[in-house]
Amino acid sequence: MANTQGASTRGDGGALRCLKQVGLRPTRQRLALAGLLFGDSHRHVTAEALHAEAVDAGVRVSLATIYNTLHQFVKVGLLDEVVVDPGKSYFDTNTTEHHHFYHEDIGRLEDIPGSSVVLGRLPDPPAGKRIASVDVVIRVTGDR
Template structure:
C-alpha cells in the first residue's frame, strides 16, 4: 500500500483510487473515513502511528472519523496485512506502515518509534519455543532516551 500510494502522483484522487482498490482487493469495506485514513497513513512514505496521533491528523485535515473508527480501521488494516501492529509495552498501540520484518528504537522520553537502519540487529542463540509453539517472527525493540537535560530545560 505504501509503495502504491507514494508512487502515485501527489494528486489526491490517485491516492483515493489506490486506497479504494486495495480495500476492495482485501475485502475491506470502503468508506470515506477509511479512505481519508489511508491517505494520511500511506501518502507520505513509511511511518509509525498510534490511533491517537492519527486521529489528531484526521481532525486537522477536516475529514470525518471518531477515535473508535480510527482504532477499528487500524486493526482491520493490520488483520489484512497492510499494517503491522508493533509489540511495545504500555497503553499506546503503535502501528507501522512497513510490514516487512525490521526492528525499532523506542524513544521513551518522546513516546516515539524510530526504525533501526538496515540490518543493524543480529539475533542468535535463541531458546527453543515452549512446547506446542513455533516462532513466527522476532521483534527487537531497543529503548532509548536523549542524553543530557531535556531539550525544554
C-alpha cells in the same frame, strides 16, 4: 454534496486498490485513513494521533472508527502493531521484517535499518507452540 471530504482529488487510487485487495469495503473513512497512512514513507502512529490528524485534515471520522480501522488493517496485514509502552499502542506501516528504536524521553518510535540488527541464534519455541513474531526494541534516551 458529493465527495464530502478531501483525500480524493488526487491519484489516490492507491488507497482504493489497497482496500480492494484485502477485501475491505472502500468506505469514505477507510479511504481517507489509508490515504493518510500509506504515503511515500513509512509511519508510526497512535490511534489518538491519527484521529487528530484526520480531523485536522477535515476528515469526519470518530475515534471508534479509527480503532476499528487500525485493527482491521493489522488483521489483513496492512499494518503492524508495535508494543513499546504499557498503555499506548503504536501502528507501523512498515510490515517488512525490521526492528525499532524507542525514544523513551519523547515517546517516538523509529525504524532500525534492517541490516543493522542481526539475530544470531533463535531458541526453539516451547513445546506445542510456534513463533508468531520476534520483536526487538532498543530503548534510547537523551544523552546527558
